[in-house]
Amino acid sequence: MRRFTYYEPESLKEAIALLEKNGETARLLAGGTDLIVEIKQEKKSPDHLVSLRRIPGLQEMDFSDGELCIGAMVTHRMIEKAELIRDKYSLLADAVDNLGSVQVRNVATIGGNICNAAPSADTAAPLVALGARLVVEGPAGERQIPIDEFFKGPGKTDLGAGEILRCIRIPALPQGAGSCYIKHARRKAMDLPLLGIAVIIVPDANMVCREARIALSLAGPKPFRAEQAEAFVTGKPLSEEVWKQAGEIAVGESNPRSSFRTTAAYRRKMIGTLIPRAAAVSLQRVNRAWMKG
């Protein structure tokens, strides 16, 4: 593998200084499951690798005042094992469940997943649906970026020079919400999605849709909310037929591309098929939560 200099700064300040000093020749190293592969494949060739593993606080998850804060260096495995996430943010648990292998999930981080901005990132659509905000620190101090403004396109984010993602803040979901993420892939394990479908449903007591959120990945150049489909469902009874129509509306809002993995036509067809399916699972979860009391 190409030679580089490795650093383990012990504070964000120190890490930011290293990035500023080395500019384009430096890369941040989180879990490394993407970056090390890319260095081996000579797709990336940094001279300086700045590891975030010794910076305190980045590996913590905190739930207070209804808001969940996930540190950038929290691994997918930690999220997978967190009861609270499985209970309250099922769609995020779904997203990490089948990402890579145990070996990958043990080291790959949510911050790395987001900051690489691969169109196939499994946590992207759930975080967009959840309305996450990214807390970023840089030379000019801290700022927060809504996730839908963070992604700028494949491999591109809003992060400026010297900026580092510190944590991901996820606002509380309304009471009685049910959610689901479907990773549509060829294999059950060790595969990248062909499509990612995230749905959150908030029904009222009469099973009329009070709020719906639909976020899609690989259905366009970056993850997005299918706002017309969401507006269509809101205020309607949560029936299969309504969701079928919502799926078709979302197809119209999508602009998937053909890639070596699959065709645009297939992706469009599956968006219409999978949105009702994700809605059905979300609804089952609402019901299960109610029965649990």
Next chain:
Amino acid sequence: MAVKISFKLNGEDVSINVDDHVTLMDMLREEFDLFGAKEGCGYGECGSCTVLVDDKAVNSCLMLAVAVNGRSVLTIEGLAGPRGELDPLQKSFVEKGAVQCGFCTPGMIMSAKALLLEKPCPTEEEIRKGMAGNLCRCTGYAKIVEAIKAASERGCSCGKDS
């Protein structure tokens, strides 16, 4: 640039100077003559380089050696007891014929070890999910799953000593 790192390797404290860009797998093989972890794909797909770091399964081909500074690494060579008695998982891999060419076996056993450390009595589904990152091109997996099940049924992989 070479960096001095210290860590626990198969229960023993070790220190070594290692270059920044060397992977954990290359260090284990080239500096410590531990040839159990093998490079299959080199990209974290096949699992034949699996070792445990702080009791968690990782792909040693994707981890930098410098990143294990201060941590604990367990490889297949560290599984057997002091008099060479095999770990229950190793025994049941032998008994069930879960080995054919053997290239994937060290990685398989280390993944299974991590699984049983965390969950001493996994269901078959949990075994299959836990082993999803380890590819075997010979066995068809059935005997591997059987061997892990047998080891867990003996209830012997719960502790590190058996």
